[in-house]
Amino acid sequence: MTAGLDLTVTGVRLTPILVADPPLLNTQGVHQPYTPRLIVEVVTDGGITGYGETYGDTKYLELARPLAGKLTGRRVTDLNGLFALDVAVDASRVEDAVDVGGLRGVQTADKLRLSVLSAFEVACLDALGKALGLPVHALLGGKVRDAVEYSAYLFYKWGAHPLGVAGEKDDWGAALDPAGVVEQARGFTERHGFTSFKLKGGVFPPEEEIAAVRALAAAFPGHPLRLDPNGAWSVETSVRVARELGDVLEYLEDPVLGTPAMAEVAARTDVPLATNMCVTTFAEIKEAFTEDAVQVVLSDHHYWGGLRNTQHLAALCAAFGVGVSMHSNTHLGISLAAMTHVAATVPDLHHACDSHYPWQSEDVLTERLVFDGGRIAVSDAPGLGVELDRDRLAFLHRRWAEDDGRLRDRDDVAAMRVAEPGWTAPATPRW
Numbered sequence: 001m002t003a004g005l006d007l008t009v010t011g012v013r014l015t016p017i018l019v020a021d022p023p024l025l026n027t028q029g030v031h032q033p034y035t036p037r038l039i040v041e042v043v044t045d046g047g048i049t050g051y052g053e054t055y056g057d058t059k060y061l062e063l064a065r066p067l068a069g070k071l072t073g074r075r076v077t078d079l080n081g082l083f084a085l086d087v088a089v090d091a092s093r094v095e096d097a098v099d100v101g102g103l104r105g106v107q108t109a110d111k112l113r114l115s116v117l118s119a120f121e122v123a124c125l126d127a128l129g130k131a132l133g134l135p136v137h138a139l140l141g142g143k144v145r146d147a148v149e150y151s152a153y154l155f156y157k158w159g160a161h162p163l164g165v166a167g168e169k170d171d172w173g174a175a176l177d178p179a180g181v182v183e184q185a186r187g188f189t190e191r192h193g194f195t196s197f198k199l200k201g202g203v204f205p206p207e208e209e210i211a212a213v214r215a216l217a218a219a220f221p222g223h224p225l226r227l228d229p230n231g232a233w234s235v236e237t238s239v240r241v242a243r244e245l246g247d248v249l250e251y252l253e254d255p256v257l258g259t260p261a262m263a264e265v266a267a268r269t270d271v272p273l274a275t276n277m278c279v280t281t282f283a284e285i286k287e288a289f290t291e292d293a294v295q296v297v298l299s300d301h302h303y304w305g306g307l308r309n310t311q312h313l314a315a316l317c318a319a320f321g322v323g324v325s326m327h328s329n330t331h332l333g334i335s336l337a338a339m340t341h342v343a344a345t346v347p348d349l350h351h352a353c354d355s356h357y358p359w360q361s362e363d364v365l366t367e368r369l370v371f372d373g374g375r376i377a378v379s380d381a382p383g384l385g386v387e388l389d390r391d392r393l394a395f396l397h398r399r400w401a402e403d404d405g406r407l408r409d410r411d412d413v414a415a416m417r418v419a420e421p422g423w424t425a426p427a428t429p430r431w
């Protein structure tokens with residue numbers, strides 16, 4: 001044990017919350033007005049508390065509870081032991097071929113387990129850093145940059161959630177055509193200084209999305225642009241879009257579903273292909289890299305299993321000459337801080353990372369993280385460098401506790417049905 005420090009875990013607090021989410025559209029449907037997250041607090045014998053954050057849907061909560069019980073009595077330094085903890089995953093939770101949202105690739109029992117353990121790992125690192133007076137990036141080997149660049153995450157979007165649906169107001173307005181997308185992008189640059197842009201596609205027919213990317217290219221000449229239809233297109237459509245936008249795209253993200261189809265597209269275009277859908281586990285790497293199916297892997301420390309696994313992934317990508325960046329979906333400041341610490345340690349990070357954070361008007365931190373020139377400064381404060389606002393946490397937890405259960409599991413398809421009765425998850429390829 002480190003001299004003078006008691007790093008034994010005496011308890012783990014799990015707080016499920018519901019956070020406001022604007023009506024962002026994707027190929028599955030639309031975001032619900034509130035989205036579930038789970039805040040993890042690991043408390044040590046020395047009185048230090050470390051923070052972590054992950055998905056808050058029921059299946060993650062059900063797994064987090066027994067894992068939390070097993071963490072008590074262990075040391076926050078024992079991260080390898082943490083990942084060896086055995087907790088059975090209810091098979092009915094992962095029987096579908098893709099995860100519930102259909103946006104993060106194949107769901108497996110191990111991925112579910114990793115998605116929970118990752119929050120515990122982050123919380124342990126936060127506690128350890130606080131105990132040692134060191135930032136998390138130092139525990140990961142040290143930062144190689146002082147700020148991490150993020151891209152503006154543009155969405156087709158309604159002006160408000162459907163009539164009759166309770167939700168928080170946002171001031172972004174609707175974005176349903178090229179002009180709306182460009183206006184949203186301008187808002188992102190004005191508020192946060194982003195200089196690269198990702199458009200979440202697969203919502204409208206490819207011609208409309210091509211027009212939107214063209215409009216972005218005209219409004220922001222020379223800026224890196226990405227388009228991500230979450231596998232909604234056929235190989236032929238993908239090749240056509242790549243041909244039409246080849247001169248302006250930094251990369252095309254998951255145009256088709258599955259490694260074989262990605263490899264087919266990759267063989268027929270020079271536009272790099274990125275993924276957070278066909279390479280989401282270490283087991284999926286071999287086929288994708290040997291088939292040259294992807295040129296950029298978007299890591300996500302939540303489901304890859306934490307900050308150290310993200311570094312392992314980055315090392316593998318570097319060995320194969322594959323680029324690395326970061327995927328994101330609805331997350332708060334604890335996760336953004338964790339993403340920033342690990343991203344700061346990855347030498348070959350040549351693409352701006354994704355972050356939903358600007359869309360989240362609510363947070364559990366006493367001070368929001370701030371993008372400056374599209375970048376988050378890497379904190380040198382002990383741990384993650386963020387502080388929990390207990391009143392906010394309690395407020396957001398009350399919202400979760402008072403919910404009748406409908407919003408406790410993210411379901412973009414069900415949310416879309418409110419506006420379009422009869423809506424079902426579109427069959428793929430959709431176009």
Ligand SMILES: O=C([O-])C(=O)C[C@H](O)[C@@H](O)C(=O)[O-]
Nearest residue numbers: 026103230276327328329330
């Ligand atoms: O492929 C991606 O980048 C995502 O799936 C990111 C998010 O999940 C996003 O699409 C969303 O939340 O609608």
Ligand SMILES: [Mg+2]
Nearest residue numbers: 228253254276
């Ligand atoms: Mg994606």
